Amino acid sequence: xxxxxxxxxxxxxxxxxxxxxxxxxxxxxxxxxxxxxxxxxxxxxxxxxxxxxxxxxxxxxxxxxxxxxxxxxxxxxxxxxxxxxxxxxxxxxxxxxxxxxxxxxxxxxxxxxxxxxxxxxxxxxxxxxxxxxxxxxxxxxxxxxxxxxxxxxxxxxxxxxxxxxxxxxxxxxxxxxxxxxxxx
Numbered sequence: 001x002x003x004x005x006x007x008x009x010x011x012x013x014x015x016x017x018x019x020x021x022x023x024x025x026x027x028x029x030x031x032x033x034x035x036x037x038x039x040x041x042x043x044x045x046x047x048x049x050x051x052x053x054x055x056x057x058x059x060x061x062x063x064x065x066x067x068x069x070x071x072x073x074x075x076x077x078x079x080x081x082x083x084x085x086x087x088x089x090x091x092x093x094x095x096x097x098x099x100x101x102x103x104x105x106x107x108x109x110x111x112x113x114x115x116x117x118x119x120x121x122x123x124x125x126x127x128x129x130x131x132x133x134x135x136x137x138x139x140x141x142x143x144x145x146x147x148x149x150x151x152x153x154x155x156x157x158x159x160x161x162x163x164x165x166x167x168x169x170x171x172x173x174x175x176x177x178x179x180x181x182x183x184x
Contacts, residue, residue, distance in 0.1 A: 009137060013060075040103040041112045042176045045119075047095040048169030051088040056162045058084040063155060072151030081158075119171025126167030130160045 059081055066077050108116065134156045142148050 012133075039112065039176065040099045041108055041115065041172060043099050044092075044096060045169045045172030045176070047092055048165060049173060051092050052162055052166035052169060055084050055088040056159070056166065059155075059158060059162065068151040068155055069149060072149075072154060115172060115175030118175050119168050122171030122174060123164050123167035126170070127160055127164045130163045131156075134159070 062077050062081055063071050066074055071077050071081075134152075138148050138152055138156075
């Protein structure tokens with residue numbers, strides 16, 4: 001029974017990665033936009049996508065190699081995760097400082113504020129889908145046991161937090177890549 005759920009989860013994860021990869025590929029600059037410089041907030045969005053992808057895949061790799069209980073019990077794997085998390089935060093903060101300095105201390109304007117507000121909807125959808133996936137999977141797998149191991153609560157928290165940051169960055173990049181209709 002557990003092998004079927006693990007197989008289903010791996011298949012679902014692979015399909016989700018394919019869908020996200022295709023979606024991000026479609027967000028690349030189009031030919032018409034080649035001469036337009038990228039805004040500071042959009043740069044931070046791309047950095048955020050890279051950082052959260054790296055940290056999220058690192059956490060997933062640790063859990064695949066150690067298992068949820070092994071990750072929870074093994075202090076060295078938790079230290080590796082913390083090192084990944086802190087290096088990701090450091091990379092993002094460094095990028096923010098460099099981008100802010102290069103842009104003359106101005107990172108957001110009115111359009112950027114509107115894009116930031118719109119990115120909340122993407123973040124919310126990612127967080128909700130993450131929580132739904134965790135809830136359904138853990139309920140089905142541990143239904144007979146009647147309790148969910150504590151190790152999964154930590155994974156649920158970190159994956160939702162990382163997914164939320166990924167969703168916010170994705171929402172920012174999507175905001176710049178959508179065509180905005182101009183009223184005549």
